[in-house]
Amino acid sequence: MSLTAHIPSHRKPRRSASKLAVRAGVAGGVLSTLAMAGTASATPSEPVAESTLEMPVLNMDLAADVSSSVTKAAENTRAAAVDGELNALEQSARTGAAAEAKKAKEDAQQKADAEQQAKDEADRKAEADRASRSTARTSLSSKSASSSEGSSSSEGSGVTAPATGSAAAIVNFARAQVGKAYVMGGTGPSSFDCSGLVQAAYRQAGISLPRMSQAQSSAGTSVSLSALQPGDILYWGSRGSAYHVAIYVGGGNFVGAQNPNTGIVERALSYDKPTGAVRVL
Structure with missing residues (x-):
C-alpha cells in the first residue's frame, strides 16, 4: 500500500463549463455598464435643476383631537x-x-x-x-x-175680630200674595216691594194710596199698636219718613214684602215689631 494513499488531495476541483460561461456573462455586463458610465461622464450636459417640494405639516395629535370630539359629543x-x-x-x-x-x-x-x-x-x-x-x-x-169680662175686643192682645167689608178685601188680597217675590220697585202682579204691596191691597177696596212708604205712613190717622184692626198700615221708622210698611191682617200678624231673601211673608208682630200704625179705613 502506498504511504500517501489516505492523504487527501489538495488539487482544486475543476469548474464546469456552464458555471464558467455564466460568470463570463456577468463580468461582461459589468464592464459594459462601466464603459457606458464613463462615456456619459465625458460628455458635457446641462445641469439639472433641483427643486424642493414642501410637504404639508400634519398635525399628528389626531388621537387628542378625536378624544376631544368624542368628549364634547358625550357632553352634548x-x-x-x-x-x-x-x-x-x-x-x-x-x-x-x-x-x-x-x-x-x-x-x-x-x-x-x-x-x-x-x-x-x-x-x-x-x-x-x-x-x-x-x-x-x-x-x-x-x-x-175670651176670659176677659165684658170685653168686646182684645185691645193690647194682638187679636181682633175678623175683617169685614173693605178691610176683608185688603187682608185677603195681601194674604193671597204670600210666597211671591220681593223686587225693588215692584207693583205686581208677580212681584212687589213693601209699598207696592200696600198700594195694590188698598186698591182692592177702591182706595188710592201714595206710592212711597214715607207718604203711606202719613196717610189716615195714627193708632196705637195695642188697638190695631185688620187693614191698618204698619210702618217702621218715623211717621212721614218710614223706610218700610206692611198690612196688619189680624191675629197678631202682618203681611209684608220684607226683602229679596224672604219675599212676601206673613209674620207675627213680635218677629219684627213695627214703630207705629195708621188707619185709613
Whole structure:
C-alpha cells in the first residue's frame, strides 16, 4: 500500500463549463455598464435643476383631537338628556299642580255647599221655632181675651175680630200674595216691594194710596199698636219718613214684602215689631 494513499488531495476541483460561461456573462455586463458610465461622464450636459417640494405639516395629535370630539359629543348628549329630564319633571310638576288645584277647588266648593246647606237648615229651624212661638202666643192671647169680662175686643192682645167689608178685601188680597217675590220697585202682579204691596191691597177696596212708604205712613190717622184692626198700615221708622210698611191682617200678624231673601211673608208682630200704625179705613 502506498504511504500517501489516505492523504487527501489538495488539487482544486475543476469548474464546469456552464458555471464558467455564466460568470463570463456577468463580468461582461459589468464592464459594459462601466464603459457606458464613463462615456456619459465625458460628455458635457446641462445641469439639472433641483427643486424642493414642501410637504404639508400634519398635525399628528389626531388621537387628542378625536378624544376631544368624542368628549364634547358625550357632553352634548348628556346635556340634552338632562334637559329632557328637566322638561319631563317640569311638565309632571305642572300636571300635578293643576290636579291639586282642581281638587282643592272641588273640596272648597263642597265645603261651601255643606255650610250653605247647614245655614239654610238652621234658618228653616229658626223660622219654624218663631212660627211655633207665635202660634203659642196667639193661642194664649185668645184664651186671655175670651176670659176677659165684658170685653168686646182684645185691645193690647194682638187679636181682633175678623175683617169685614173693605178691610176683608185688603187682608185677603195681601194674604193671597204670600210666597211671591220681593223686587225693588215692584207693583205686581208677580212681584212687589213693601209699598207696592200696600198700594195694590188698598186698591182692592177702591182706595188710592201714595206710592212711597214715607207718604203711606202719613196717610189716615195714627193708632196705637195695642188697638190695631185688620187693614191698618204698619210702618217702621218715623211717621212721614218710614223706610218700610206692611198690612196688619189680624191675629197678631202682618203681611209684608220684607226683602229679596224672604219675599212676601206673613209674620207675627213680635218677629219684627213695627214703630207705629195708621188707619185709613
